[in-house]
Amino acid sequence: MHNVSPVIQRLWRQPAPNDLNWQWIELRTKVKAVAGAQGVDSLFLRPTTLEEAVRALSESRGTILSGGTDFFPGLVDRPMTSPVIDISNVTEIKGFRTTAEHIHIGGRTTWSEIVAAVLPRGFAGLRAAAREVGGVQIQNLGTIAGNLCNASPAADGVPALLALDAQVVLASVAGTRSMPLGEFLVGNRETMRRPDEILTSVAIPRRLENSASTFLKLGSRRYLVISIAMVAANLVTDGSRRISEALIAVGACSARAQRLPVLEGALAGEIARPGIGKSVKPEHLRSLLPLDDVRATSAYRREAAQVLVRRALEACVEKLP
Ligand SMILES: Cc1cc2nc3c(=O)[nH]c(=O)nc-3n(C[C@H](O)[C@H](O)[C@H](O)COP(=O)(O)OP(=O)(O)OC[C@H]3O[C@@H](n4cnc5c(N)ncnc54)[C@H](O)[C@@H]3O)c2cc1C
Numbered sequence: 032m033h034n035v036s037p038v039i040q041r042l043w044r045q046p047a048p049n050d051l052n053w054q055w056i057e058l059r060t061k062v063k064a065v066a067g068a069q070g071v072d073s074l075f076l077r078p079t080t081l082e083e084a085v086r087a088l089s090e091s092r093g094t095i096l097s098g099g100t101d102f103f104p105g106l107v108d109r110p111m112t113s114p115v116i117d118i119s120n121v122t123e124i125k126g127f128r129t130t131a132e133h134i135h136i137g138g139r140t141t142w143s144e145i146v147a148a149v150l151p152r153g154f155a156g157l158r159a160a161a162r163e164v165g166g167v168q169i170q171n172l173g174t175i176a177g178n179l180c181n182a183s184p185a186a187d188g189v190p191a192l193l194a195l196d197a198q199v200v201l202a203s204v205a206g207t208r209s210m211p212l213g214e215f216l217v218g219n220r221e222t223m224r225r226p227d228e229i230l231t232s233v234a235i236p237r238r239l240e241n242s243a244s245t246f247l248k249l250g251s252r253r254y255l256v257i258s259i260a261m262v263a264a265n266l267v268t269d270g271s272r273r274i275s276e277a278l279i280a281v282g283a284c285s286a287r288a289q290r291l292p293v294l295e296g297a298l299a300g301e302i303a304r305p306g307i308g309k310s311v312k313p314e315h316l317r318s319l320l321p322l323d324d325v326r327a328t329s330a331y332r333r334e335a336a337q338v339l340v341r342r343a344l345e346a347c348v349e350k351l352p
Pocket residue numbers: 094095096097098099100101102103104138139163164165166169172173174175176177178179180181185186187188224228229230231255256257258
């Protein structure tokens with residue numbers, strides 16, 4: 032937003048109209064006129080409702096700004112070349128909502144809000160991941176949707192949400208659609224989000240709310256670090272500790288985090304008891320394609336992922352009643 036004038040920014044800080052109708056459109060026209068007069072080619076729009084936000088996105092083909100903790104570092108020192116749709120005032124996509132089938136987390140919910148929320152025990156892995164996203168200042172601003180839409184292979188929220196079988200909900204002027212997170216993420220910084228869509232919430236099936244859940248992250252130091260590898264696990268068991276469903280996801284060891292279906296299949300029907308980690312074999316992690324980079328070699332990442340999966344399963348067993 033370096034090339035957006037203070038006048039335009041001030042206009043958009045004015046109290047927003049209560050409805051979308053003519054007031055908002057008039058204001059937007061005024062902003063455009065000011066921008067044009069100043070030779071400014073970028074707009075900074077700050078809608079206050081989801082309806083305004085999807086319309087602004089559709090009409091301007093702009094870029095969404097939420098907490099800004101990936102957005103601004105991503106600019107480095109380049110000016111913005113497209114309009115910015117700042118959704119930080121869109122409160123209706125913030126917080127938690129429970130329905131018969133799902134627990135919904137609004138896309139504008141911050142990591143600090145997830146840490147502070149009273150959530151079922153199946154969300155322990157997600158909360159542990161939330162505590163690992165940068166420092167407290169970053170957790171206060173950074174949102175769950177920003178983490179998913181930025182689609183970094185090292186995004187800490189992703190494995191925890193894959194292990195919760197999360198669906199993402201996307202809204203546009205054309206309506207809403209949802210899809211499994213595993214399909215939404217297609218590669219390094221690549222998602223199935225259309226440019227006119229806002230990720231409004233993440234839906235987690237309630238069948239997992241009482242699962243034993245954990246998240247483990249390995250970095251080159253204990254705090255404030257980009258992951259070398261991370262693992263999230265959720266185990267659903269019956270009264271005799273037999274595993275009816277195992278969900279295990281590994282991050283930072285492929286272009287996108289992924290579940291381990293072969294291991295999950297092998298664990299189904301087993302008794303969750305101490306020593307369960309020994310059942311994890313190298314072939315269970317064969318689908319991973321870890322990179323060599325400045326943080327770790329591919330071989331180290333593969334080894335680390337196996338150790339973390341073992342530890343995550345043991346940690347889940349310890350959490351069972
Ligand atoms: C110092 C520092 C440390 C960090 N440490 C970690 C870490 O340890 N682990 C980790 O995982 N991340 C880390 N991050 C990255 C970042 O904080 C998180 O990914 C955060 O969740 C991003 O959320 P945001 O709201 O700030 O996203 P933004 O920066 O606002 O947006 C990120 C991207 O998502 C898009 N977007 C945002 N919201 C939506 C939406 N609702 N719908 C559609 N598109 C949307 C934006 O257009 C942009 O492309 C760190 C960042 C910094 C600066």
